[in-house]
Amino acid sequence: DAGITQSPRHKVTETGTPVTLRCHQTENHRYMYWYRQDPGHGLRLIHYSYGVKDTDKGEVSDGYSVSRSKTEDFLLTLESATSSQTSVYFCAINPSGGGEQYFGPGTRLTVT
Amino acid sequence: DAKTTQPPSMDCAEGRAANLPCNHSTISGNEYVYWYRQIHSQGPQYIIHGLKNNETNEMASLIITEDRKSSTLILPHATLRDTAVYYCIVRVPTGANSKLTFGKGITLSVRP
Numbered sequence: 485d486a487g488i489t490q491s492p493r494h495k496v497t498e499t500g501t502p503v504t505l506r507c508h509q510t511e512n513h514r515y516m517y518w519y520r521q522d523p524g525h526g527l528r529l530i531h532y533s534y535g536v537k538d539t540d541k542g543e544v545s546d547g548y549s550v551s552r553s554k555t556e557d558f559l560l561t562l563e564s565a566t567s568s569q570t571s572v573y574f575c576a577i578n579p580s581g582g583g584e585q586y587f588g589p590g591t592r593l594t595v596t
Numbered sequence: 597d598a599k600t601t602q603p604p605s606m607d608c609a610e611g612r613a614a615n616l617p618c619n620h621s622t623i624s625g626n627e628y629v630y631w632y633r634q635i636h637s638q639g640p641q642y643i644i645h646g647l648k649n650n651e652t653n654e655m656a657s658l659i660i661t662e663d664r665k666s667s668t669l670i671l672p673h674a675t676l677r678d679t680a681v682y683y684c685i686v687r688v689p690t691g692a693n694s695k696l697t698f699g700k701g702i703t704l705s706v707r708p
Binding site: 526527529574576582583584585586587588589590 | 628630637638639640641642645685687688689696698699700
């Protein structure tokens with residue numbers, strides 16, 4: 485158990501509404517990541533963070549923003565949700581800065 | 597990151613060893629081999645990694661050929677709970693931008 489929780493676990497929302505997903509870790513690791521997983525695309529990196537208030541874009545960052553005001557929390561916001569953002573979202577931590585990442589249980593988001 | 601090639605699927609009997617192959621013929625000298633798995637509806641799970649020596653932990657063993665162009669993940673006594681998609685990833689394990697590129701992986705089915 486890597487001490488990662490995600491909330492909510494499931495959410496249905498309407499097109500155009502803002503949505504915030506939360507990732508919480510109990511170990512105070514420096515590196516955190518948000519991925520999305522879709523059939524046929526595998527896991528794709530949205531944003532990542534290398535410290536409080538230090539974030540950067542991944543390969544599919546359009547339409548998403550992130551914030552990290554505390555080490556333990558990494559928030560992913562969809563400013564105006566679209567149907568193309570229907571996906572399963574995974575948060576991950578990287579304890580060492582190397583290649584081992586530990587993933588949360590995921591959030592299944594449906595945008596109608 | 598070096599590209600990896602895995603067969604799409606394989607199966608094995610419960611209690612037997614599962615040997616999952618991976619080809620990474622373009623691997624460079626400073627790239628490590630990582631294995632992850634994803635059980636249905638769960639987040640990916642880190643299993644093991646190595647550079648050139650064989651590695652073993654409580655979950656699995658990793659055998660890397662001497663020329664490092666291929667590797668095998670061994671689950672010594674497969675159980676039904678090991679049914680999952682297994683991903684072989686090759687990358688340099690440094691830096692904040694340690695995004696993981698998951699390919700299609702190999703689907704392991706453990707039969708009773």
